[in-house]
Amino acid sequence: MTNKLEIAKNSYWVGYVDDRKVPFHRLILEKGTTYNSYLLMTEKPTVIDTVDIEFGRVYVEKLSKIIDPKEIEYIVINHVEPDHAGALPALAAKAPNAKIVTTALGAEELKDMFKLHNREFIIIKDGDKLDIGGKTLQFFETPYLHTEETMITYCIEDKILYPCDQFSTHIATYELFNDLAKENYMDDFEVYYKLIMHPHRPYVQDMIEKIKELDIEMIAPSHGYILRENAQSFIKAYNIMSQPSDESKKALILFSTMTGNTTKVAKLIGEGLEDKGIEHRIINTKNASNEEIKEAIMAADAIFFGSSTRYADMVGNIEEVLKDIKDMNLSNKLAIAFGSYGWSGEAVQVVHDYLLESNMKVIDSSYIIKTTGMDHVQLPLRVKFVPDEKEQNRIMEVGRVIGDLLLA
Numbered sequence: 119m120t121n122k123l124e125i126a127k128n129s130y131w132v133g134y135v136d137d138r139k140v141p142f143h144r145l146i147l148e149k150g151t152t153y154n155s156y157l158l159m160t161e162k163p164t165v166i167d168t169v170d171i172e173f174g175r176v177y178v179e180k181l182s183k184i185i186d187p188k189e190i191e192y193i194v195i196n197h198v199e200p201d202h203a204g205a206l207p208a209l210a211a212k213a214p215n216a217k218i219v220t221t222a223l224g225a226e227e228l229k230d231m232f233k234l235h236n237r238e239f240i241i242i243k244d245g246d247k248l249d250i251g252g253k254t255l256q257f258f259e260t261p262y263l264h265t266e267e268t269m270i271t272y273c274i275e276d277k278i279l280y281p282c283d284q285f286s287t288h289i290a291t292y293e294l295f296n297d298l299a300k301e302n303y304m305d306d307f308e309v310y311y312k313l314i315m316h317p318h319r320p321y322v323q324d325m326i327e328k329i330k331e332l333d334i335e336m337i338a339p340s341h342g343y344i345l346r347e348n349a350q351s352f353i354k355a356y357n358i359m360s361q362p363s364d365e366s367k368k369a370l371i372l373f374s375t376m377t378g379n380t381t382k383v384a385k386l387i388g389e390g391l392e393d394k395g396i397e398h399r400i401i402n403t404k405n406a407s408n409e410e411i412k413e414a415i416m417a418a419d420a421i422f423f424g425s426s427t428r429y430a431d432m433v434g435n436i437e438e439v440l441k442d443i444k445d446m447n448l449s450n451k452l453a454i455a456f457g458s459y460g461w462s463g464e465a466v467q468v469v470h471d472y473l474l475e476s477n478m479k480v481i482d483s484s485y486i487i488k489t490t491g492m493d494h495v496q497l498p499l500r501v502k503f504v505p506d507e508k509e510q511n512r513i514m515e516v517g518r519v520i521g522d523l524l525l526a
């Protein structure tokens with residue numbers, strides 16, 4: 119494979135084709151993949167994304183044959199995962215004058231991961247532009263596509279979108295341009311979307327909204343084909359695949375309380391669900407009969423079960439409900455435990471244990487991390503006494519995250 123491939127005047131692919139079976143996200147990429155890095159040879163030479171950490175040395179060697187790394191002025195990092203930012207330390211060491219262009223969260227993570235604390239960073243915000251001498255880059259924050267810090271880059275003069283993981287395909291191709299593809303790659307394109315992007319479906323819609331006014335003639339993602347034929351059709355495909363389902367989803371928040379602290383938690387979860395447009399009911403178990411509660415459970419797609427802790431146990435009559443659900447057919451419904459407590463909060467864990475004995479899909483932190491990569495939500499949801507403002511946000515976020523799961 120040649121070191122560089124021209125994708126527009128003075129803009130080059132300088133990536134790496136990995137034609138092995140690659141382990142990735144608990145999968146084996148049978149068809150391999152590519153790590154697409156780009157070099158824009160303008161007055162202020164700019165690299166957009168690098169390659170996998172494993173190929174850092176060979177990448178810098180190849181790049182050094184095209185440009186003296188000391189001349190590189192900017193390294194744009196759209197996404198910090200080491201299959202794209204992994205060669206950054208190797209490149210940065212040879213490119214001492216290069217400033218790293220990324221989001222605020224991206225900069226924090228890169229500093230921690232690669233010990234780049236003494237490096238100059240340019241922190242971008244949505245819509246910011248950067249003149250690289252002959253071409254202009256514009257940046258858009260696209261959180262959770264694929265991880266929270268992610269952004270995308272658009273070159274105004276070339277009409278090329280550099281969306282990193284978005285619009286990618288895991289195929290080790292030496293042809294690189296989609297119009298030269300020898301095989302049908304649409305299934306692989308869709309599989310990639312479903313695995314990596316769909317869990318964050320609402321953010322895909324936000325991204326499409328941000329790029330809709332851009333004149334995009336080519337999409338140059340970070341894995342697989344560069345989409346220069348029918349570029350717009352791939353944006354349309356993402357738009358269609360990420361549409362909300364017609365079926366409206368419902369949630370139920372069921373709880374027992376002594377003094378009303380758990381009621382506050384229940385209401386805040388409800389606010390988070392509301393942010394995502396999820397219809398919900400809140401029921402204090404002491405105000406409803408067992409039959410009413412069972413009906414409400416059957417009508418819901420996600421059910422939060424809450425109790426505060428009194429002498430290391432649950433309060434009120436929530437335990438009766440938890441005993442009943444063991445014998446109900448509730449498969450496909452999501453279940454989440456929560457509650458206010460003082461110092462040990464045993465009840466929340468006991469509720470969680472009961473849920474594990476039901477046939478519901480019990481959502482905990484581990485599930486959220488494995489399906490979305492997000493580690494900021496702690497479940498079961500444990501709240502000390504009355505939630506302060508920071509806690510209130512954390513609780514509402516739980517509602518929003520579960521809302522997203524229902525919509526995915």
Ligand SMILES: Cc1cc2nc3c(=O)[nH]c(=O)nc-3n(C[C@H](O)[C@H](O)[C@H](O)COP(=O)(O)O)c2cc1C
Nearest residue numbers: 376377378379380426427429430460461462463503
């Ligand atoms: C009689 C009593 C016993 C309690 N026992 C515990 C306990 O064993 N562990 C704990 O973490 N909190 C305990 N707490 C604290 C409550 O769980 C805490 O105040 C909680 O916020 C109450 O929520 P609620 O208003 O929803 O009932 C106890 C509180 C009372 C009044």
